[in-house]
Amino acid sequence: MLKSILFARALGFRFNHPNMKSSRFIAPIAIASFLASCTAPEVAPSLNRSTTARESAAFSQPPQDRPGLGTKWGETRISRVASTAFERASKQPLAVAAINYNDAAGIRAMAGAVEWRRGWPLLRSPAGSLISVGLRDQSGKFLPGLSIGDRWFVAGEEGRRYSIVVRNRSDLRLEIVLSVDGLDVIDGRTASFGKRGYLIDPYRQLVVEGFRQSTEAVAAFRFGPVRESYANQKYGDTRNVGVIGIAIFNERGTNPWTDREVKKRLKADPFPGRFATP
Template sequence: MKKINQFVGVFSAIFLAACSQKPIETQQNSTRLNQETTAVSVAKDRITNAKISSEERLGTSWGDDIQSQVTEVDLRRLSNKPVAEVLLRYANKDFQGRAVNSIALNAGKISLSVVDDRGHGLALYRADQQYFLAGKNGQSYQLRYENHTGKTFEVVASVDGLDVINGRAASRHNAGYVLEPYKTLDIEGFRKSNDAVASFTFSQPKDAYAANSVSGSVQNTGIIGSVIYELKVPEVKQRSNNQYAPAPNAFPADR
């Protein structure tokens, strides 16, 4: 009986091991299948988004004048290598992919969103590490950058291949706007002077600022670029937003 019991025990162990391997193997196959399906879907979305017909294309024209004062400061970049860069294609199109409220830059230290005149976010989509913005002709928009750190950054932005500050052909080497610690920077339009900008407004490509500027080209309409640099400024500690009185201390003498 002892030998029989040992045999049965070994047989049971082998049987259990064999049974336990099947669900794991099935799960692995299912995970692999899901990953492959997701990869195919993402690639399909990217290809679909890249195909923008002439009827769907948009550009950005000069909109209403907006009061926006700016001053020049003398700051230096920590490095000539940007900490983040992103391209955002836009069109009057139902883009496919994952809908996102904002784009995380520099490992989430900075976020970029696109909002309308009322501050409501416009639809953004991500497909295969590419980003897309759904717009409509005649709609005004703003670029919103939020700094979630105590560091100071510089934002060099372009719309339709034109620098948003000087209106010339965009370059990563151009000067940008300062994004202060724990602050929000709204770029509302093409700068006209130190006191005003012309609001970004979606338009037909032929009516875009880039199509009617000696520095621009209608071929570059439909794209927004953002490059982020860290500046040589001491890091700022986050201020407390707590509006309530500090909690009472039961043993105030024991400090």
């Protein structure tokens, strides 16, 4: 079984710790202008025009970008942690959930005319019986969203700061592994179930405000253009921009409800013996 050394916030929530490195990227564009003298030797006009046209077209192109929002590496915020131990019951998560985010226009394009509402998303069982997850803005309000099938879409605004709020609804201590845009929120690398996460005590609430920089601070989550997202600035990869992942692990020795156990219960036959036997 996997064992972990995790870290806890001053408020009593517990977290994991791998180091983070910040990355900033500035790409200045310089445009050179060339003036030709009227006494310069004559050259093939067609070649000059063709070259100039190509150069002009290259400089006039707007920056390549995808529509919608990504999550930027924001300002540093204080978030202190301390360590404890946790042993997972299994290498595989007990349940997995996801929240898709975008700007309002992007969500409407994907969803059509569906009613918006604020609050906690409706997570599928067994995740829904263990935790509640939502995105909260800098004013403390939950971001509006809508449910389409088994997906939850949340609308954000460019430049706004947000945090991920996870509420433990069970009487179990749980480990929560979180990802933003396909990146683990603790070490900033590719997210996977093998990464360690945050611990939440029974009936407590966890607030994750950014990518962890150290045991003392995080870089705030801020909505921004996809090209300015941390995933793109750090790795040049935007394939997984727009989704927040939640993986739930229970502790060894506990037996929470699982999909398999729920299905088994529902198949229970009240009269398995149809006829008497001698």
